[in-house]
Amino acid sequence: MTPLSRDKQDTLLLIASSLLVLVPHAAHLPPWVSLLCGATLAWRAGVTLLGRRMPSNVILVPIAAAAMFGVLHSYHTLLGRDAGVAMLVLLVAFKMLEMHARRDLFVVVFLCYFLVLTNFFYSQTIPTALLMLVSLVALLATQLSFQLTGAVPPLRTRLWMGAKLLGLALPLAGAAFVLFPRVEGPLWGMPDDAHSARSGLSDTMSPGQMSNLAQSEDVAFRVKFDGAPPPQPQLYWRGPVLGSYDGRTWTRIRPSRHVRPQPLSLSVGGKPLGYQVTLEPSNTRWLFALEMPRALPAVPGHDVALSGELEIQTLAPIAERVRYDLVSYVHYNLQPEASPVDGQWLTLPYGINPRARAEGQATANEPDPARRVAAVLREFSQGGFVYTLQPPLLPGPDAVDDFLYGTRAGFCEHYAGAFVFLMRAAGVPARVVTGYQGGDLNPLDGYLTVRQSDAHAWAEVWLPRQGWVRVDPTAAVAPERVRRSLARALPAPAPFGLEGLGRLLQPDPDSLLGRIRYMFGAVNNGWNQWVLNYTPQRQQNLVQRLQEGLSHWQSLALIGMLCLVLFLVRKFSLRQKTDPADALYSVLCQRLGQLGLPRAPDEGPTAYASRIEARSFADAGLTPEQSAAATEFLRRYSAYRYGPQSPGTGLLSTLRDLLSRVR
């Protein structure tokens, strides 16, 4: 195959680098856009390779118009974010077929830069960032190739040039990233489709919902404690509190307009726990806190409210990663004095679950509510109940009965639901609390990661003088669930029927795999904290800390030392480049020049030596010994510089010696 002409090579490189930018978009574009785009690029490549003419506008314009119509049809708009991205992708592809001048090249390359940005709407992970760097190298190499005129270095060299350029830019970009004043977005109203739905805890609970969520490894939020994190069994992250049951689904009790909300009375004790939560975008309004927070958290850009059940909510759904600081107490008394209003925490739907209701009513003979609770828990722990992620389905109308007296296998949602049902039947005010339990502490960076799989449901019962008390019926069945983590509480899965493989995949913190997992977790979290969620507030903190750090004389001295070392290294490396013999020679010439015997610019050492010899050194005030040394120096230097054989060892020291004698 004959080598391609430069034009063709450059065009193919441009196609390749734009492909690199376009491919990630295929994940979220309608298939026909990706296909059309691919076909257009293939067309362009064919035109280049076969040396055909570019298609005329008569063909291009109708296709472009049809594509536009297609976008309108697919998205029902041309203005939204996704539709805009689709149009941009098509524009880049079509522009390739309409490239004539160098200006058009820049248009395509610049559009590609913008497409790299739009890809971040959909993904901002570390791999995306790496792909961005690779695309940038390709784009830079392309841009650079189009600037070349005569000699064209091989593609590898050009890519290397691009990479070098990028490498030089990165430190600068890093500094700008940290120090460039950040503005809190958005600057204007965002399109409606700016945030797509994400999984998370909902404000209802029905069978199967939690166990579905428990299979998701998505991160719900991360927590950094100011001190040591409390033990695993105390990590109950309260979310929605559900009080209304329809036989199938637990839902929140809407604040009734007729009932005045009870004043919250909360007394706390014990050591306060300070921590910072970084909540992943969930598109819901829930904020999670450890047990009883001392004050409402401040969330930038959101208004936060507290409900009567001590749920923390924002007014608008949270569509971006947010960070808030909290101080919580694990020992508390919530509304110990007043009995819960209106018996809304006691109501049960009529006509369902007769056995459970009867059993509850039987328990009510016991006068102490705390003992009624203990009795039910005892039954849970001793009644042969099984904790499983894949419980048998309970399609009947009496789901609680079927569970308690039939299958006896369930997930936290079953236990919490059945428990609250039993308690209410026994006349103890009770409610279901959903949220997360536990979390995975990364020993490397001290961050506790709470995943969707940590979603949990437990119960709260109201006891006289104690108020609302947390009871976790799941813990009675599977204590490991609360003590360690969900993954350990469940039997190890066996992929492909191999037990060992399943155990290998278990996140054992001591195994190599576990450590690698933690490392990835730490890197990922650092990424989220420092790159994706680098808020003006965080920037302010960092700059302040930098200023404080720089104001110490030690750090200033350190920086000064570093500069000095760099300077010396540079100077030294520059000096290394010149031959030491040359350096000595120039010193000698300088010295003789000061004595009135300057060397003419076109004079070699031999000619110089003979000239100054003729002009008698004595005129210049040199002793005969000095002049002999100077002549000898010049002779030796000349022999070294222009002589055929390599110099013997010790030339430098001889020269230095002679030079010192001239001085």
Add this chain to the structure above:
Amino acid sequence: MARPKGWPMRWLHRKRALWRTKATARDTGSVLLSQRRVYILPTRAGLGFCALLLVLLVGSINYSLGLGFGLTFVAGACALVDMVQTTRNLAGLVLSPGRAPDVFAGEDAPFELRVENPTRLPRYAVWIDFEHEREPRQAVDVTAGGSTTLVLRTPTRTRGWMRPPRVRLSTRFPLGLFRAWSWWQPDSRALVYPFPEQDAPPLPMTGRPSPDGVGSTGSDDFAGVRSYQPGDPMRYLAWRQIARLDPALGGQLVTKHFEGGTVDELVLDFDALPPRLDEELRLARMARWVLEAEQRALPYAFRLGRIRYDSALGAAHQAACLRALALYGLPEGTA
């Protein structure tokens, strides 16, 4: 109070004056393009890139894209690195003038220029041309530690010494977002001969009348051989000498040379030309005659003012005559 207000302006003034002298100063010998001599401005694409950066930044802010900020800053930093690299693509080059052969007025004068790269950084896509050319016509690449020579042509109009116009070097490498340029006045000159008159009258055969007619060379006394010149009659070729050395092996065609005889003395005398003619026209006619005499291998004497050359023939004689014509009437050492 006026002093602090005025000093920036004064400073600017001084800088501009310095810049002007530097920009127009003539460089002697070879010259190093130092960083200070390299000027740089963004190109149109560079301005476009600036707008792109703004769009990227606004997009990142609006959608709170952490990675978008990263992209924006990386792209911006790339532009800055490009600025430095574009400057460095030019700075550090050593330029020196090369040969500048003599030409006739009206022809393009070729100036040889040598571009040397003593650094370890290879230079790509350096555009070089005279300042007056709107679009540079030549681009060179200079490998690390290498050098390259190129020839720039510029039209000539008047005779005499000619200095090449200022040379502009420019580059947009690597990214094309910036254009760095520098000026260089090469210290060389080309001699421009007068334009040889078209349709000039025949050679003036003065001196003794010849029985053989006008314009023939003497052929009486064989005086040796000389190298062949176009126009020598075939019968005068020294075949015996030619046969001894094959021209393919470096031998030369030689012509027998005769002296004496009935040759007319061909004297090209400026003063003998009709004085009513324009001076330049007379010079042009002389130039034509010199060429014609050379072509026909007629030895000719040359008189121009105080310059008197005896009758002779050959490249050196021709060059001396044309040089005298080119510099006639011009003050010594004019450039």
